[in-house]
Amino acid sequence: xxxxxxxxxxxxxxxxxxxxxxxxxxxxxxxxxxxxxxxxxxxxxxxxxxxxxxxxxxxxxxxxxxxxxxxxxxxxxxxxxxxxxxxxxxxxxxxxxxxxxxxxxxxxxxxxxxxxxxxxxxxxxxxxxxxxxxxxxxxxxxxxxxxxxxxxxxxxxxxxxxxxxxxxxxxxxxxxxxxxxxxxxxxxxxxxxxxxxxxxxxxxxxxxxxxxxxxxxxxxxxxxxxxxxxxxxxxxxxxxxxxxxxxxxxxxxxxxxxxxxxxxxxxxxxxxxxxxxxxxxxxxxxxxxxxxxxxxxxxxxxxxxxxxxxxxxxxxxxxxxxxxxxxxxxxxxxxxxxxxxxxxxxxxxxxxxxxxxxxxxxxxxxxxxx
Amino acid sequence: xxxxxxxxxxxxxxxxxxxxxxxxxxxxxxxxxxxxxxxxxxxxxxxxxxxxxxxxxxxxxxxxxxxxxxxxxxxxxxxxxxxxxxxxxxxxxxxxxxxxxxxxxxxxxxxxxxxxxxxxxxxxxxxxxxxxxxxxxxxxxxxxxxxxxxxxxxxxxxxxxxxxxxxxxxxxxxxxxxxxxxxxxxxxxxxxxxxxxxxxxxxxxxxxxxxxxxxxxxxxxxxxxxxxxxxxxxxxxxxxxxxxxxxxxxxxxxxxxxxxxxxxxxxxxxxxxxxxxxxxxxxx
Numbered sequence: 001x002x003x004x005x006x007x008x009x010x011x012x013x014x015x016x017x018x019x020x021x022x023x024x025x026x027x028x029x030x031x032x033x034x035x036x037x038x039x040x041x042x043x044x045x046x047x048x049x050x051x052x053x054x055x056x057x058x059x060x061x062x063x064x065x066x067x068x069x070x071x072x073x074x075x076x077x078x079x080x081x082x083x084x085x086x087x088x089x090x091x092x093x094x095x096x097x098x099x100x101x102x103x104x105x106x107x108x109x110x111x112x113x114x115x116x117x118x119x120x121x122x123x124x125x126x127x128x129x130x131x132x133x134x135x136x137x138x139x140x141x142x143x144x145x146x147x148x149x150x151x152x153x154x155x156x157x158x159x160x161x162x163x164x165x166x167x168x169x170x171x172x173x174x175x176x177x178x179x180x181x182x183x184x185x186x187x188x189x190x191x192x193x194x195x196x197x198x199x200x201x202x203x204x205x206x207x208x209x210x211x212x213x214x215x216x217x218x219x220x221x222x223x224x225x226x227x228x229x230x231x232x233x234x235x236x237x238x239x240x241x242x243x244x245x246x247x248x249x250x251x252x253x254x255x256x257x258x259x260x261x262x263x264x265x266x267x268x269x270x271x272x273x274x275x276x277x278x279x280x281x282x283x284x285x286x287x288x289x290x291x292x293x294x295x296x297x298x299x300x301x302x303x304x305x306x307x308x309x310x311x312x313x314x315x316x317x318x319x320x321x322x323x324x325x326x327x328x329x330x331x332x333x334x335x336x337x338x339x340x341x342x343x344x345x346x347x348x349x350x351x352x353x354x355x356x357x358x359x360x361x362x363x364x365x366x367x368x369x370x
Numbered sequence: 371x372x373x374x375x376x377x378x379x380x381x382x383x384x385x386x387x388x389x390x391x392x393x394x395x396x397x398x399x400x401x402x403x404x405x406x407x408x409x410x411x412x413x414x415x416x417x418x419x420x421x422x423x424x425x426x427x428x429x430x431x432x433x434x435x436x437x438x439x440x441x442x443x444x445x446x447x448x449x450x451x452x453x454x455x456x457x458x459x460x461x462x463x464x465x466x467x468x469x470x471x472x473x474x475x476x477x478x479x480x481x482x483x484x485x486x487x488x489x490x491x492x493x494x495x496x497x498x499x500x501x502x503x504x505x506x507x508x509x510x511x512x513x514x515x516x517x518x519x520x521x522x523x524x525x526x527x528x529x530x531x532x533x534x535x536x537x538x539x540x541x542x543x544x545x546x547x548x549x550x551x552x553x554x555x556x557x558x559x560x561x562x563x564x565x566x567x568x569x570x571x572x573x574x575x576x577x578x579x580x581x582x583x584x585x586x587x588x589x590x591x592x593x594x595x596x597x598x599x600x601x602x603x604x605x606x607x608x609x610x611x612x613x614x615x616x617x618x619x620x621x622x623x624x625x626x627x628x629x630x631x632x633x634x635x636x637x638x639x640x641x642x643x644x645x646x647x648x649x650x651x652x653x654x
Contacts, residue, residue: 052548073554085549089567099553102563146553 002062002076002153002186003028004049009058011044018044020210021058026188026203031180033189033201037233041210042190043158049188050079050156062154073102075154078147078185082159084139086146088132092123095131096145103150117149120179137168148183155185161196173199194234198222206230228362231283231355237316237330240289242282243359246275251282255321256301264351267368271356274366279359286332288353291317291345301347303329305339319345399629402622403428410618428619432609446624448598449605454631455516456591456601457584460523464580467524468531469573473561475532476539477547485536488529496526496589504593514596522594523584531580538572539565571642578639582632602628 004026011019019041026032034042047053048060051072060067067075087095093114100110118124121141126134131142140160147155160176161169177200180187191197197204198218206213206221206229214226225231231239244253249268251261261282263271291305303319306328317331317339329347339345352369373381402410406425409418432446474480503522504513512518542565550560566573588603595604606624609617636643 050552052551071556072548072552073556077552079549079552081545081549083543083545085543085545087546087549087564087568098550102550102554102559146549150553 003030004154004186004188005059005061005064006045006049007059007061009045009048009055009060011041011048011053012056017210019048019055022207022210022212023058024205024212024215026186028186029184031177031187031189031200031202032205033191033197033203034205034207035191035194035197035233036207036213038192040207042192042207045207046156046158046188046190049154050077051075076150076152077154077156078150078152079156080143080147080158080160082162084143084163086131086134086139086142088130090131091127092129092131092134092142093127095142096127096149098146099150113149117145120148121145136163140164140172144179148179151183153185155180155183155187157187157189159191160189162191162193169196176200194236198234206233208233224364224367225355226364228281228283228357231357231364235285237286237332239283239285239355240329242284242321244280244282245278246271246280247278251280253282253301253321255324255327257322260300261349267351270366275356276358276365277360280365281357281359281362283355283357284349284353286316286330288350289329289331290348291319291331291333291337291339292348301349302344303347305341305343305345308339308341310335315339399622399625402618403626405619407614407619428617428623431617431620432624446602446605446627449600449602450627452516452595452599453585453601453603453628456519456523456599457581459516459520460527460584461577461581463520463524464527464531464584465573465577468528468535468576468580469569471528472532472535473539473565476536477544485532488532491529500590500593507594513594514599516599519591519594519599519601522590523587526587526590527580527583530583531576534576534579535569535572538569538576541572542568574639574642578632578635578643581635585628585632 004024006022006024009019009022010017022041022045024032024045034045036042044053048055051067051070055068062075072079087098090098096114096117097110100113105113114127115124118127121144123138123141123145126138126142131139134142140163144160157176161172164172173196189197189200198221201218203215203217204221205215208229214221214230216224221230222234225234228241232241242251242253242255244251246252249263249271251263253261291303301321303321304323305317305319307318309316309318313335315333315335315337317333317337319329319331321327321329323344331347333339354368356365356368357363358365401419401421404424404426405418405421406423406427409422434445471480475485507513507518507522510518512521546564546568547557547560550564551557555563586603587601588607591599591601591604592607595601600608602624606621606628609621609624611617
């Protein structure tokens, strides 16, 4: 059993606030990813959970016990570093046994534990090797073994896959998920890679500028982003935004000269009720923004195709709205779609796929069709 | 591209010339040490490039008081022991203090601007401060004592050892300390169990550099010692006799002996002098 509660954590480095009033609750056995761009405070948060950093304010609690003044070694956490931090002057065996020896465990017991974790990760044949001779993949496994061998209740992973090449990354991703499900520790996983976060985590905490932006299940993070940042950060290619004004049931979009979109009758009341200011931003995911001449949902908006990326499973089309080169739109189309570059085309937008944000506060006002 | 023959020859020739230029003083000391008195100088109108009649008399001269050209300054045994004592203790002071200071600076950014001020200290030539120090030392009755000299050696070489060690510690990723701390080490435990084994090479080579600096110092020893604690460089300068003046042969002989400890030290730590073998710990 181990749940983690962070209560209004603050950490400053000099004048810079690295983490600002962060509150987060992580349930026992839950897999939580902390996701954000570099410098958003995610690693600082992780270091406060592990105890490597002391918060300037707020508390860290494991199972209700305040951990602020407990040293990292006594918190019962396993930590895996982005760069693995394998001790190269020791053998693989000694690396894995390092923590157990510090804790003065019996030699026989140490041997049993090391063998067991080595079997689990399939690195038994490496045990006698000097750690300096390991390949990156094996080093990663040794680092994982070292953090797992003490059977920590809480498992902290700081970008563990970012040094691996793409193919191995997906293999290790599956491996990590399997191990976590088998052992059932509470896991916190720091990453800047949304694919890792979406595929691994039960819940994702999205951070930016030291502040928690949204904490929710992957599905909700994608479908109901709380603000412009989350909407923009999650999803690849990124979401399309149209700035504009709302007045009398009509969106007036800045990037389009004839950019008027009227709201359907059934939605108008909801928009009128929830809208906070005239200045708005409309968002639509590339997979919902279609290109072509179909009648249904034609918005009356036009865009010029400027480049095309055929990805095999789909084709990404890049466009300038109204041919205006200062803005770019992305559309994800079926792979059999063969557009002509330079062509003016109509945008097909289904109202139910639109996100409506308030421009001033950047918050989501409403999601059409839900 | 295949080089033309004359380019190769020219290159080789240049390398030989430059090497000879650099090695000539060393060769000259070695040959001089074995030359008998008449061959030291070109006074007879002849330069002896090799010792024609090799002899150990120069070595005898510096260790005995009985030969006719024995130096006024006395035998070299005491200065050799003095040099070893003060250089080793001075190096130990600079290294022990330097290692801890460098670790604090590297990991905890201790001291604010102090590290840079330490570096600036190196810009002062010792001659600029040696007179006030002599007065202080005289006041503290530390002139001509082993500790007086060892302390000043430790202090003078400290900035050097701090900066050298700092670069070694900076190269050891701090995640390694943190990993040890998460595994249950204390801060100091992580330092001894993880950082020290990795910094061994750096510590050994810094110690060698610091030792050479102390070992070859002339100015400080000249001013802060008198009779009992003179060191080899000072003793070399005093090698002259009433009969023949400067004793170039014995000077060269003692110079040769003085070269032995740094060379032995260097050979002992040779495998650590090659850097880079410990720093694959982390993928950058």
